[in-house]
Amino acid sequence: MEQSCHDIFDSIEEGVFTVDLNWRITSFNRAAEKITGVSGKEAMGQPCGQVFNTNICQSDCAIRKALETNQPVFNLPAYMTRSDSTRIPVALNATILRDHKGRMIGGVETFRDLSSLSKLRKSFYRHHVFENMVSKDQKMLEIFSTLKQIADSDCIVLIEGATGTGKELLAKAVHNNSPKKNGPFVPVNCGALPDTLIESELFGYKAGAFTDAKSDKPGRFERAQNGTIFLDEIGDISHALQVRLLRVLEDGSYEPLGAVQSARTNARVVVASHRSLDKLVEERKFREDLYFRVNVIKFSLPKLVNRKEDIPLLVDYFIDRFGQKTKKKIMGLTHEAMAALMLYDWPGNIRELEHAIEHAFLLCKEERIGLRHLPDKLLTEINAAFANNPRTLKDIEKNAILNALRRNNGKKLVTARELGINKNTLRRKIVGYGIEGSV
Numbered sequence: 330m331e332q333s334c335h336d337i338f339d340s341i342e343e344g345v346f347t348v349d350l351n352w353r354i355t356s357f358n359r360a361a362e363k364i365t366g367v368s369g370k371e372a373m374g375q376p377c378g379q380v381f382n383t384n385i386c387q388s389d390c391a392i393r394k395a396l397e398t399n400q401p402v403f404n405l406p407a408y409m410t411r412s413d414s415t416r417i418p419v420a421l422n423a424t425i426l427r428d429h430k431g432r433m434i435g436g437v438e439t440f441r442d443l444s445s446l447s448k449l450r451k452s453f454y455r456h457h458v459f460e461n462m463v464s465k466d467q468k469m470l471e472i473f474s475t476l477k478q479i480a481d482s483d484c485i486v487l488i489e490g491a492t493g494t495g496k497e498l499l500a501k502a503v504h505n506n507s508p509k510k511n512g513p514f515v516p517v518n519c520g521a522l523p524d525t526l527i528e529s530e531l532f533g534y535k536a537g538a539f540t541d542a543k544s545d546k547p548g549r550f551e552r553a554q555n556g557t558i559f560l561d562e563i564g565d566i567s568h569a570l571q572v573r574l575l576r577v578l579e580d581g582s583y584e585p586l587g588a589v590q591s592a593r594t595n596a597r598v599v600v601a602s603h604r605s606l607d608k609l610v611e612e613r614k615f616r617e618d619l620y621f622r623v624n625v626i627k628f629s630l631p632k633l634v635n636r637k638e639d640i641p642l643l644v645d646y647f648i649d650r651f652g653q654k655t656k657k658k659i660m661g662l663t664h665e666a667m668a669a670l671m672l673y674d675w676p677g678n679i680r681e682l683e684h685a686i687e688h689a690f691l692l693c694k695e696e697r698i699g700l701r702h703l704p705d706k707l708l709t710e711i712n713a714a715f716a717n718n719p720r721t722l723k724d725i726e727k728n729a730i731l732n733a734l735r736r737n738n739g740k741k742l743v744t745a746r747e748l749g750i751n752k753n754t755l756r757r758k759i760v761g762y763g764i765e766g767s768v
């Protein structure tokens with residue numbers, strides 16, 4: 330009987346060890362040996378904090394908590410330092426150990442190695458990256474698929490989308506997938522320059538074209554030869570410039586200022602606008618003929634508020650990126666911080682989210698980004714949204730879970746992924762908040 334208990338103990342996939350009332354290890358299973366890198370022989374009789382060395386041993390010991398509250402502890406997240414000094418994320422459970430007369434004789438702790446889960450999350454977002462763009466939103470996936478089909482041709486591409494939705498990133502993806510990928514990618518922000526300057530920027534000038542023109546200056550069309558020119562904010566250009574642009578787009582020819590002969594460009598053209606060109610045509614601010622010319626393939630990038638399921642993916646992606654850049658070992662966000670990101674409306678879209686994570690990276694000295702590391706603007710707006718109806722963070726979290734469950738038709742696995750928590754944590758929270766039947 331004792332042998333079969335021992336076999337069962339050793340066959341459990343979770344690490345398990347028991348301690349006596351002096352915190353000395355009294356048993357240590359095979360999985361515990363594997364996860365900690367310490368053999369059972371070495372572990373037996375040692376203080377548990379020396380063998381099972383986590384960041385919460387001193388402050389938040391799971392067994393002590395179970396002993397003090399007389400309640401089992403579930404899924405406490407921690408980081409363990411293995412015998413080879415590597416750190417891995419683990420989830421702990423602890424409960425009191427009693428003898429056959431019910432007397433307390435110590436504690437038992439079980440733990441799971443979550444590094445494969447973190448790796449799984451990383452590989453999950455890696456499977457959702459297309460040319461540095463992360464998304465699992467259906468509309469975005471359709472855009473990626475159409476882009477691959479049309480990138481080979483030389484057709485003009487129009488990209489519409491609010492600020493920070495990834496227009497320039499998508500334009501680069503068109504370029505990188507086209508036969509001209511080895512040529513230059515030349516962006517021009519048409520909204521940032523006055524009309525006179527933009528003409529010389531786009532088409533260049535010859536020496537003597539005006540007083541300060543001491544020598545020839547190539548325009549961006551010339552620089553984009555054999556590559557791609559990206560005309561951002563095309564909706565902002567004047568009517569006069571629209572006429573000149575139409576000509577270039579029709580037959581590839583243009584005249585640099587002061588030139589006697591026209592020049593030709595073979596650059597692939599991608600244009601973008603944060604406003605709907607359709608509307609601008611209706612308002613007579615944009616020429617219809619130019620609109621027809623640029624509206625061959627149109628991609629409309631959705632706002633982040635309409636694809637909130639991308640937030641956890643993007644967060645993982647940015648954490649990975651800033652982690653590599655700064656060498657900081659931040660593993661993720663606390664549930665409250667993630668709930669706040671899910672509640673916010675992101676008027677600046679993905680750029681704003683990227684900056685929020687960068688901001689948090691600068692401030693965060695712990696392993697998880699918490700609410701206090703997020704930008705004030707974000708927290709102020711969330712608080713203002715709840716000002717008339719004061720709520721605690723728990724309410725915010727409950728709401729975030731409910732909304733995510735509704736968005737995902739009650740599917741727990743997808744919801745847990747969206748919220749960046751594991752399925753068991755989600756189940757526990759659903760029960761804790763009493764929202765089983767509310768979806």
Ligand SMILES: Nc1ncnc2c1ncn2[C@@H]1O[C@H](COP(=O)(O)OP(=O)(O)OP(=O)(O)O)[C@@H](O)[C@H]1O
Nearest residue numbers: 461462463491492493494495496497498679680683
């Ligand atoms: N899907 C995405 N995945 C990862 N990063 C993204 C994604 N979309 C945008 N970004 C990042 O967000 C930032 C803003 O993107 P980008 O400059 O392409 O947006 P935009 O729509 O051109 O903005 P604007 O209209 O203000 O010029 C960039 O740093 C970009 O790398």
